Amino acid sequence: MPLLVMKFGGTSVADPARIRNAAEKVAREVEGGFDVIVIVSAMAGKTNELVGWVSGISPLYDAREYDAVVSSGENVTAGLMALTLQEMDVPARSWQGWQVPLRTSSAHGAARILDIPRQAIDAKFAEGMRVAVVAGFQGISPEGRITTLGRGGSDTTAVAFAAAFDATRCDIYTDVDGVYTTDPRISRKARKLDRITYEEMLELASLGAKVLQTRSVELAMRYKVPLRVLSSFEQTDESSGTILCDEEEIMESRVVSGIAHSRDEAKMSLMQVADKPGIAAAIFGPLADAGVNVDMIVQNISEEGHTDMTFSCPVDQVARAEKAILAARERGSFRFGELVADTDVAKISVVGIGMRSHAGVAARMFEALAREGININVITTSEIKISVLIDRKYMELAVQTLHDAFELDKAS
């Protein structure tokens, strides 16, 4: 029988009524002829409550005990979902991570999935069970202790099950109805995409479009799991939501698929750096050692043996970056005049798989921003993405301008 994986996040199972609503979506797929594996998160707020208790006892908690406590929320939802399905005459049972067993590494709090044996669940499907409800976010370590996969890990659980069970598709039910060309709160012209490639989604996810956990998209890409994002709170059917798939499955790919934005970057500038060979290594080596995730780097043209060096990093790493740079100067690694941190910036990115084969995207982007008088501070590019750092006050304007410039409001 064809098999579907359906994942419901915390807001989709926040109380018994919503669990029933989710169960109805599952029952409809069973009626349609699918066996289903349902992956559930904890009821909204429960995980935070548990994390709060653990952190309250000690900021330096034992991650093994953290996992044992925090995983309990998913177990509750799994049982309640199985009971609700049974009440609707759908043969179902719940599985906790260790019962499957979903085997992981021992990296408590951020464990990697090693193996999902199919035997136990397949045997129940063979006996007539139609739905296996599995507690997301958790597994069991080689030492027999409970592990968790990190926040948002239920998305990863869902994709891993879809890969292990050769699922027809993995449907991620959430509180938005799909992936948009940009944030609908910023541009009213934002349009829901029917399809998007894994690679584009990865760029969008890491750039601040918080629909899916990055790891789950990477996993889906590696195992070619068709992944669909859709809403728990609307009537849904075969055509709902956004499907993540391989490039080949998108007939005519657009040059640009979406515009992402992020307020989480800061711009740091070292003024009057003595320009000599090896200066970049001297600066960015200590930053890497200090665990600062440097994203964009720009070096000005050198004048009279001096240059300005600008880079971006997450806002919450600014203090750490400053400390590392000042310590390096202290040690005499390099000299500079001034260190300026600017947290009043935003990163705007244009993402599209079509950029690989189409030139002129960058020019079109820069022209559009220039027409609105928006100054670009720093630029970075990848094969399918161009990002710029601009003053934060222009963020909304830049998103709207670029959305228009690439005509993203029009269906391809």
Add this chain to the structure above:
Amino acid sequence: MPLLVMKFGGTSVADPARIRNAAEKVAREVEGGFDVIVIVSAMAGKTNELVGWVSGISPLYDAREYDAVVSSGENVTAGLMALTLQEMDVPARSWQGWQVPLRTSSAHGAARILDIPRQAIDAKFAEGMRVAVVAGFQGISPEGRITTLGRGGSDTTAVAFAAAFDATRCDIYTDVDGVYTTDPRISRKARKLDRITYEEMLELASLGAKVLQTRSVELAMRYKVPLRVLSSFEQTDESSGTILCDEEEIMESRVVSGIAHSRDEAKMSLMQVADKPGIAAAIFGPLADAGVNVDMIVQNISEEGHTDMTFSCPVDQVARAEKAILAARERGSFRFGELVADTDVAKISVVGIGMRSHAGVAARMFEALAREGININVITTSEIKISVLIDRKYMELAVQTLHDAFELDKAS
């Protein structure tokens, strides 16, 4: 190293502050040289919340899913207790039932403990762990599913661990400071007992003194586990609480140890029953088939071929008992004039191991009640107990009168 089992109930671990208070009691025993196995209940109210969700989905829920959901409360407390002990520099870790593994029967919701292998926990003690925190109330079935032992099952878990690990003692920390000669809310003269035999405690527990789960006392008696009941909310030491032990360990046993009362019984009378051989079987057979727990039975002297038959049963089984009796009359099994149910009664019991060797207890009891004008409806006795059914309005007076009559306020 000598080993102690310490059990903390729901009110004793109701929030992080109370968990810390309990952990301090554990740490003190570790300092005193004990290895400790701590059995914890769910935080007060949590199990009821979970049961409410399950019952809300369906009154006819799958008991296997019920167990998977309801057991999660204890897992949370176990992890939080282990973290709190670690924070106090006591080497500790948590164990869920399936990790021990505590093996049980498959009778979900009321499973029997089959086996508690020591290997896993002993290995950790050998490595230097001083406290194993075990989630109470739960185990794993031969099918690999989570089971629960029934409400109050954490007491039973504690005693079973004490037996399996040859514990020096099993301390049950609760919200009362011991076992009393009677309910202190009814008689201000009630006195805490230093020691009581398992058998007396069993009679008291089944008679409405809700300090310990009956099963846990039976288990303690069978394996001769010294069991102590004491308060979580007071400073405690070696001499605190009440110790349950064998008869031989009580130097001079009293004739009467305690007075119990229960408002949960109803009195049912069948008037004008045609008295013929086999009439008792004809009445009580159908009641047993209907699952009615008949406690006391009295048959009046027969007059002109008719008699009155009176029995008691739990108040919540009255409707079921009436239905069974009327159906039996319908079938022509027996005839009677009238069926009268009286729920306005109370059962008062005098319990004492010394009754075995001392005559005159019943006479003293009946005289004391008669002096106060309290009419006795029904009487039943066992080797160490005499119970009477009286009008409910006399309950408090009867308890106080008997407490005085047997001089229970005086230390033996």
